[in-house]
Amino acid sequence: MKKTKKDITILAVGDNSDYDTFKKFNKEKRIFAGYGFDYVAIDYQRLFEGKAPQINTDKIIVFLFFPFYYWNKYIEHKNYKGVYGNHNFQRKFLRFWDNFEKKTKRYFADKEILFINEPRLCAEYRDKFRISRRLDKFKIPQSRIYKITSIKEIKNKLAKGHQFFLKPRYGSMGKGITFLSQFDWRTNFIYKDNRIISKRSDHGWKFKDVTGQNDFLRQLLKKDILIQEAVESPIYKGNKIDIRVYTFFNKVLYIYPRRNKADRVTTNISQGGQGDPGLLKFLPVSLIKKVKREAIKVSSRLGITLAGIDIIPEHNCKDLHVIDVNLFSGFPKRRRFNITQSMAKELRRLHNKDKLHFRKSNG
Ligand SMILES: Nc1ncnc2c1ncn2[C@@H]1O[C@H](COP(=O)(O)OP(=O)(O)O)[C@@H](O)[C@H]1O
Ligand SMILES: [Mg+2]
Known part of the structure; x- marks a missing residue:
């Protein structure tokens, strides 16, 4: 030959x-x-x-x-x-x-x-603020970002029913995430002897209850963090769901839902969430279409050739929010999708x- x-x-x-x-x-x-x-x-x-x-x-x-x-x-x-x-x-x-x-x-x-x-x-988009500003600029839906530095202000908002995700500005893999609602604060940072400590590994960042630990929150608010309104995702068979979309040259190559038990904070696969392509058929076709459309918009407007984009639908399965844009996302299992x-x-x-x-x- x-x-x-x-x-x-x-x-x-x-x-x-x-x-x-x-x-x-x-x-x-x-x-x-x-x-x-x-x-x-x-x-x-x-x-x-x-x-x-x-x-x-x-x-x-x-x-x-x-x-x-x-x-x-x-x-x-x-x-x-x-x-x-x-x-x-x-x-x-x-x-x-x-x-x-x-x-x-x-x-x-x-x-x-x-x-x-x-x-x-690769460097610039590690910054969650930068991503968020760009999404804003191109009117791509995302959950609201707050600039709050005082514990009083954040507690006022919690008392009014707001719920927040606090994330390290330059983090990834679901590391260093904190969830806040009025009576439930959880973080996967380690908080010990009045210090915020980071685990030295990519996996096993476990969430601990830190409800009411004002010192923790006060310290955290001084760090490089992004505060975002929590999205209530749809629950299917006791699992919360979001959607990972892989785009390549502004085309969707693959899309699959990720799930985790409803009482868990995150859906990151590196921290125990699971990819579940089978769930796709339980989501409305109109929602999937919208998810794909927004993902392509993200990749084209932000100029990302290969991206792993995470999108959370609202409970109503109509509205959605782009939550995370990754330039170094893991690949799906080969037997699922090469x-x-x-x-x-x-x-x-x-x-x-x-x-x-x-x-x-x-x-
Ligand atoms: N605003 C939000 N509402 C609901 N869940 C969220 C929100 N922000 C993050 N999460 C959950 O936390 C996980 C990690 O947040 P993400 O922004 O993707 O950071 P990372 O870069 O660490 O993956 C997400 O996969 C999602 O499960
Ligand atoms: Mg993520």
Whole structure:
């Protein structure tokens, strides 16, 4: 059989300690070959050390995976004393991506590159405030954000029936979340000896009752946090539900509901929530349509090529709120949906239609 010449190289940049997406992606190497792509994987360390791999095509599509090594060594490291998800996280993360972009462009100065996603956005969209401002700008529905710094004010609001989610401004994976209603305050931070402590692991952030612990709340309100009105999601068989949507080049690749017991605070899969594609058929078609439409709007208006967007429908299953926009979301289980395969296919389709826009590295 005649081997066709490959016209584009997929360059996957990640870390080997990434047990999820980078690994799943690398396993599909052969699928990329089947669609006429060369495939090269490298970790951030090697790339930073200048050990860039040989690439034989003029065009490169760079897939960026979460830089676990750097993150665990320099950002969320063992001796880190601050509270999870604060401004220092962002400062270092911005520097990391800036550095990465400069280096990559230098190594591949003679190539045409397409980043998935843009390194600058990888850093900037870690900021939940920035995301929220953008959603606002484009009139994409989201639950209301409050700027409250005084405990008195927040308690007044709780007494009037408001319920809030407090989230670290630069956090993810459901870590450091606090829920407040008038008689029920829960947090998955550890609050011990009058100090807010962050767990040093990605999993097992358990919620504890902190109702009425004013000192805790007073401290938390001084941190980099976002306060958002809680959305009451529909309950199905004792489970609360939200919806994860994967978009790629402004197309919905996959959508599935996530659920957790109704008395739990979050639905994050990394903290015990479950993906349940079967639930999709119990949700109104009109709602699913709306969810898809808003997700595409998020990806196109915010310029995110590959996104995992979380949307919570209101109890009435009519209105909805975009809750979280992720540039490094986990991938679905392969036997449920092979997202890598579907991205490979989509890339080939787009390229055949001349719809992939590469940029000269040195331009
Ligand atoms: N306003 C809200 N109303 C209801 N549930 C929320 C709200 N905000 C967050 N949650 C719950 O908390 C989880 C984590 O919040 P999210 O904004 O996605 O932060 P993270 O980046 O840590 O995933 C969500 O998946 C959802 O289950
Ligand atoms: Mg989330």
